[in-house]
Amino acid sequence: MNNFHERSLKRRKGEHIGNIIANIIGLWILSMVPGWDLAFLAENYMVVLTVMQINCIIQIIGSILLLLTEPRPIRYLFKIAMEAAGTVVLVLLVYLYPFDFSHFHNLGWLDKLLPVFFIIAIIVSVVKIVSFIIRLVMGERERAV
16 A cells, blocks of 8 residues: 555545534534524424434444445445435525524525525535546546555
8 A cells, every 4th residue: 555545545534533523513513403592593494404413414324434435436325325415405405495584683685695505505516426426437547646
C-alpha cells in the first residue's frame, strides 16, 4: 500500500467518524425540537422532523458501513443511498416548507431565500448521485501518484 493510499484511507475514516458524530448530535437536537416551542415552525413541521430523524439514522448507519467496507462498488451503493435519503429531506423541505418567518423578528425574507437554497442543494445532490452511479457502472480508474 503506497503512502498516498494510506493517507487517503485515514482521511476517509476521519470523515466517516465525523459524519457519525455530527449526525448523532443532529439526531439529539432534532429529538429536542418539539419541546422548544419555536415560533417560526409551521404546523406541518412534525412530518419533516420525522423524516429528518430517519435521515440522520440512515447517515449514521451508512457511515458505519462505509467505515467497515473497502470494495468501491459497495461503497458507491452506500453513498447513493445516503445521498438519496438527504435528497428526500430536501424535497420535503421545499414541498412542505415547515417554516414561517413572516412574524418572527422581521425575518420574512428567509421564507423566500431558504427554498432557493434547498432547491440548489437538491440539484447538487442529484449531480452527486449521478456521479456515484457513473462511477459504480463505469468503474473508477486508478489515480496516478
